[in-house]
Amino acid sequence: MEGDCITYHGPIGFGIDYYIREAVEGINDRKKRIIFILQTDGGNAGTARRISDILRTHYKEVHYLIPSHAMSAGTILAMSGDAIWMDYYSVLGPIDPQVASQDGKKLIPALGYLMRYEDLLTKANSGDAGAGDLGILFGFDQGELYAYSQARALSISLLEEWLVKYKFKNWKKTEDHGTKVTISKKRERANEIANGLNDIKRWNSHGIGISMELLRTELNLKIDDFGGNNTLNDAVRSYHGLLLDYIGKLGVDSFIHTRISFEQLRRG
Numbered sequence: 001m002e003g004d005c006i007t008y009h010g011p012i013g014f015g016i017d018y019y020i021r022e023a024v025e026g027i028n029d030r031k032k033r034i035i036f037i038l039q040t041d042g043g044n045a046g047t048a049r050r051i052s053d054i055l056r057t058h059y060k061e062v063h064y065l066i067p068s069h070a071m072s073a074g075t076i077l078a079m080s081g082d083a084i085w086m087d088y089y090s091v092l093g094p095i096d097p098q099v100a101s102q103d104g105k106k107l108i109p110a111l112g113y114l115m116r117y118e119d120l121l122t123k124a125n126s127g128d129a130g131a132g133d134l135g136i137l138f139g140f141d142q143g144e145l146y147a148y149s150q151a152r153a154l155s156i157s158l159l160e161e162w163l164v165k166y167k168f169k170n171w172k173k174t175e176d177h178g179t180k181v182t183i184s185k186k187r188e189r190a191n192e193i194a195n196g197l198n199d200i201k202r203w204n205s206h207g208i209g210i211s212m213e214l215l216r217t218e219l220n221l222k223i224d225d226f227g228g229n230n231t232l233n234d235a236v237r238s239y240h241g242l243l244l245d246y247i248g249k250l251g252v253d254s255f256i257h258t259r260i261s262f263e264q265l266r267r268g
Contacts, residue, residue: 001033001035001063001232002031002033003031003032003033003034003035003059003061003063004027004030004031004033004034004035004059004258004259005034005035005036005037005258005259006020006023006024006027006034006035006036006037006256006257006258007036007037007038007039007243007255007256007257007258008020008036008037008038008039008040008255008256009038009039009040009243009247009253009254009255010039010040010253010254010255010265010266011040011041011042011043011254012040012042012043012044012047012048012051012072012073012074012077013043013044013047014044014047015047016043016047016051016254016265017047017050017051017054019256019263019265020051020054020256021054023256023258023260023261023263024054024055024058024258025058026258026260026261027258027259027260028260030058030059031059032059032060032061033059033060033061033062033063034055034058034059034061034062034063035063035064035065035085036055036062036063036064036065036081037065037066037067037236037239037240038064038065038066038070038074038077038078039066039067039068039069039070039074040069040070040071040073040074041069041071041072041074042071042072042073042074042075042093042096043072043073043074044073045073045076045095045151045154045155045158046154047073048073048074048076048077048080048158049154049158051077052077052080052162055080056080061082062080062081062082062166063081063082063083063084063085064077064078064080064081064083064084064085065085065086065226065236066078066084066085066086066090066091066092067087067090067236067237067240068089068090068091068240069090069091069092069093069209070091070092070093071091071092071093071209072093072094072095072096073095074092074093075092075093075094075095075197076095076155076158076159078092079158079159079162079163079167079193080158080162080166081166081167082166082167082169083167083224084167084221084223084224085223085224085225085226086211086212086215086223086224086225086226087212087225087226087227087228087233088211088212088213088225088227089227090211090212091209091210091211092197092209092210092215093203093208093209093210094197094198094199094202094203094208094210095155095156095159095194095197095198096198114148114149114152115201152198155194155198156191156194156195156198159190159193159194159197160187160190160191160194163186163189163190163193163194164183164186164187164190167222168181168186168189168190171186189220192219193219193220193221196218196219197210197219212225243257247264250264252264252266253266254266
């Protein structure tokens with residue numbers, strides 16, 4: 001793919017950006033393009049932004065390649081690329097940002113809580129809420145709800161910024177009529193994609209996988225198909241299969257790999 005390559009497998013949690021920075025800076029004789037092979041269940045949108053900033057500091061062009069899945073913050077990160085590579089098996093996910101639970105021991109999807117609160121608030125305002133509903137409604141922490149709404153706003157704003165700046169940079173004319181694509185048109189399309197991916201009612205679940213075909217047809221998003229190139233497809237699947245076998249035997253669930261180094265970050 002005529003570029004450097006880095007693989008990250010694991011959650012996009014606080015501090016991961018530091019290790020990715022170290023790995024990227026350790027690549028000598030850097031090329032103009034980097035291919036970021038990503039597999040993640042998601043994480044923090046702010047960390048995704050820092051990872052994107054790191055890659056853009058050192059590379060003119062950034063491609064994301066998804067052999068299996070990149071959910072939530074992984075989807076947000078992939079949208080910062082000049083290109084996104086998938087095949088029929090690969091999936092992205094709704095951009096439901098994850099935040100720390102009250103005990104700080106795990107990440108939880110923020111939009112589910114916001115949706116539950118908003119649904120109960122609608123019932124209460126219409127007079128249809130029962131005692132049980134009101135008990136749940138009053139139990140929500142307003143500070144946490146504000147943090148969740150801010151996380152949602154950040155996710156949307158990042159997609160709108162990145163899609164216009166990178167993914168749409170070479171979009172000059174519409175495919176149907178060949179008319180000139182203005183900056184306002186790019187922003188409009190970016191907003192449609194961001195809100196579409198943010199609508200978890202549309203996708204029914206935080207963890208649902210959105211295929212390459214759905215991204216193309218439902219959201220009209222250009223996705224490059226590595227499966228359509230036999231040489232590239234064989235290389236990606238052989239590499240990814242070997243990695244999964246290797247980390248499975250080691251019991252590792254988070255690592256970074258470049259041609260310079262392999263660093264395990266956390267065991268399962």
